[in-house]
Structure formats: structure tokens, C-alpha cells
Amino acid sequence: MEIEQLASKAIKGDDDSFLQLIQLFKIDLYKTALSFLRNDQEALEAVQEVTYRAYKGIRNVKKPYYFKTWLIRIMINYCNDQLQKKKHVLFDDELIKSQGVSENHNNLEIKDAMLSLDERSREILTLKYFHDLKIRDIADSMQCPEGTVKTWLNKALKALREKLEENGGNLNV
Known part of the structure; x- marks a missing residue:
């Protein structure tokens, strides 16, 4: 099924469509979180939190075509909030070594x-x-x-x- 169709169904309240969309974009979400937070555990937590926020706010999506952009933007905003809380970024030695x-x-x-x-x-x-x-x-x-x-x-x-x-x-x- 096309992403736009899934997004339309998800906006109307279809939980299965929402879950399919999250499955499609979870790698993009994770990569975005990791590029900002630079910590595997924090990135995984960010994906969970953004999934929850997206589920709660799915009805705010105006155009199904922009679902991915909307989702990534939620992630970016979440990561920026987390970085603001930290006020400094620490290197993850394991990430660097790996x-x-x-x-x-x-x-x-x-x-x-x-x-x-x-x-x-x-x-x-x-x-x-x-x-x-x-x-x-x-x-x-x-x-x-x-x-x-x-x-x-x-x-x-x-x-x-x-x-x-x-x-x-x-x-x-």
C-alpha cells in the first residue's frame, strides 16, 4: 500500500496503518536521533517517545503526503529539546570505537x-x-x-x- 494511503488511514484513526508507517520510517527516525544525540540508548528512547507523540498528534497532519516530514520534524524537535536540557554534548566512546x-x-x-x-x-x-x-x-x-x-x-x-x-x-x- 502506498505511504500516502497509509497516512490517510492513520490520520482517520486506523492504528494498523499508523504502525505500518512507523515500521517504514523507524530507521530514518533512529538515524536522525543518533545523529543528534550520539548515543544508542538515547536514540532508541527518542524513537519510542516520538512514536508516542506522533500517535497522540496524528490528527494534526494536514496532508498525508508530508507524513514522513512531519514525523522527522517531531524527532528533530525532540532531539533539540534533549540537547537543550544537556547544554553540552558528550562523546559516546563506544560509538567512536565501533x-x-x-x-x-x-x-x-x-x-x-x-x-x-x-x-x-x-x-x-x-x-x-x-x-x-x-x-x-x-x-x-x-x-x-x-x-x-x-x-x-x-x-x-x-x-x-x-x-x-x-x-x-x-x-x-
Whole structure:
């Protein structure tokens, strides 16, 4: 069944459709949470919490087409709230050790640099580059013009490049 049809049914109160959608997007949710929180247990907890929040707020989805965007946005907001509570980010040594040093070193640098950006920049970069959303879809989810999203995206990329250059890295986007 198509995602839009499942989302329509879920919005109308079909629990099975909602569960199918969560199954489809749980990896995306987990990856988003892990990229922000950088802790496996916290990421799993975030998926659970966001699933609950999405279930409670499913009737607020205006267009079934944007269900995934809506769901990811809930995750981003949740992660930003968690980071605000911490006020600082700790490295998860096990995560660093479990990843290869050379290939994933760049990914860690990018994640570090992204965490130092403002909330809106992190959100736009996550939606665009980690979830491959189009500018139009990001604009609709953020309820602003496409030109504004493009401007914010350019500023976010510039800030990310500057952060990476400060740390000796580079960004090829």
C-alpha cells in the first residue's frame, strides 16, 4: 500500500496503518536521533517517545503526503529539546570505537560541526542531506517560502564549512 494511503488511514484513526508507517520510517527516525544525540540508548528512547507523540498528534497532519516530514520534524524537535536540557554534548566512546577511524572520522567531524550550529540550520541540513527532502518539501514543512529555505540552507552550509575549516576538515557539498 502506498505511504500516502497509509497516512490517510492513520490520520482517520486506523492504528494498523499508523504502525505500518512507523515500521517504514523507524530507521530514518533512529538515524536522525543518533545523529543528534550520539548515543544508542538515547536514540532508541527518542524513537519510542516520538512514536508516542506522533500517535497522540496524528490528527494534526494536514496532508498525508508530508507524513514522513512531519514525523522527522517531531524527532528533530525532540532531539533539540534533549540537547537543550544537556547544554553540552558528550562523546559516546563506544560509538567512536565501533566505527572505523578513517572513513567515519569525517562523519564524526561533520556531526560535531552540525551540533555546533543553530537549531534551524541543523534542521534544514538534516532534512535536506540526511533525508533527501526537496526544497519544496522542506518549505512546506517549515511553512515558509522556498526562497527562504534556500537562503537558510546556503547560510547553514557556509556556517558548516567554517566550522569544519576551523577543525581542519572540509565539506564537499
